[in-house]
Amino acid sequence: KAGVTQTPRYLIKTRGQQVTLSCSPISGHRSVSWYQQTPGQGLQFLFEYFSETQRNKGNFPGRFSGRQFSNSRSEMNVSTLELGDSALYLCASSLSWNRKSEQFFGPGTRLTVL
Amino acid sequence: DQQVKQNSPSLSVQEGRISILNCDYTNSMFDYFLWYKKYPAEGPTFLISISSIKDKNEDGRFTVFLNKSAKHLSLHIVPSQPGDSAVYFCAANSQTGANNLFFGTGTRLTVIP
Numbered sequence: 001k002a003g004v005t006q007t008p009r010y011l012i013k014t015r016g017q018q019v020t021l022s023c024s025p026i027s028g029h030r031s032v033s034w035y036q037q038t039p040g041q042g043l044q045f046l047f048e049y050f051s052e053t054q055r056n057k058g059n060f061p062g063r064f065s066g067r068q069f070s071n072s073r074s075e076m077n078v079s080t081l082e083l084g085d086s087a088l089y090l091c092a093s094s095l096s097w098n099r100k101s102e103q104f105f106g107p108g109t110r111l112t113v114l
Numbered sequence: 115d116q117q118v119k120q121n122s123p124s125l126s127v128q129e130g131r132i133s134i135l136n137c138d139y140t141n142s143m144f145d146y147f148l149w150y151k152k153y154p155a156e157g158p159t160f161l162i163s164i165s166s167i168k169d170k171n172e173d174g175r176f177t178v179f180l181n182k183s184a185k186h187l188s189l190h191i192v193p194s195q196p197g198d199s200a201v202y203f204c205a206a207n208s209q210t211g212a213n214n215l216f217f218g219t220g221t222r223l224t225v226i227p
Contacts, residue, residue: 004157031213033213033214033215035215035217040219041219042116042120042203042217042219043158043203043205043215044217045214045215045216048214055213056214058214090157092157092213094213098213103160103213103215104157104159104160105150105158106157107155
């Protein structure tokens with residue numbers, strides 16, 4: 001079956017702009033989590049959605065937001081981009097938000113903020 | 115504040131030998147631990163996990179050891195193969211954390227043929 005897909009794969013924006021990233025989970029998976037990966041910090045949890053509801057949120061400013069649609073696809077939005085937002089954004093899908101449910105990661109969206 | 119730490123950014127091992135990747139954590143509420151492997155241009159893939167009620171879990175060439183008193187876990191790969199060359203991430207989770215995984219910064223393993 002198809003894996004987790006993320007679009008776009010690469011994105012270049014300038015400071016102050018906003019960006020929307022998309023994630024399509026594995027068919028049948030209802031939980032989508034988002035992570036930010038930077039060289040110095042590793043992967044850091046942004047938020048998790050299950051059945052269109054945010055279930056869990058990491059320690060990121062309000063400029064980072066997300067949503068999930070009825071088909072489980074998810075989007076994350078970053079407003080007023082800063083240089084430090086340059087990172088690889090990964091989404092992961094799982095069957096449920098039970099922590100023992102294996103998470104499958106997409107290839108990520110590489111965001112560069114100039 | 116990095117709650118999961120991988121202090122070795124890189125490791126090189128000869129093919130056929132044992133690779134040992136280490137991970138330390140600070141949060142005593144963590145009770146479920148995972149290892150992920152990541153190749154370039156791909157997302158991390160799940161490798162092996164261990165619950166805090168165990169001190170060892172084995173899956174083929176991969177074994178994870180957990181020392182709760184030291185807040186330390188390690189991943190052993192025996193024997194190491196060139197295809198194991200990747201970045202390995204340690205991750206942890208607590209009962210209250212749902213799917214929120216805390217990741218280390220990764221260790222790049224290079225297996226030399």
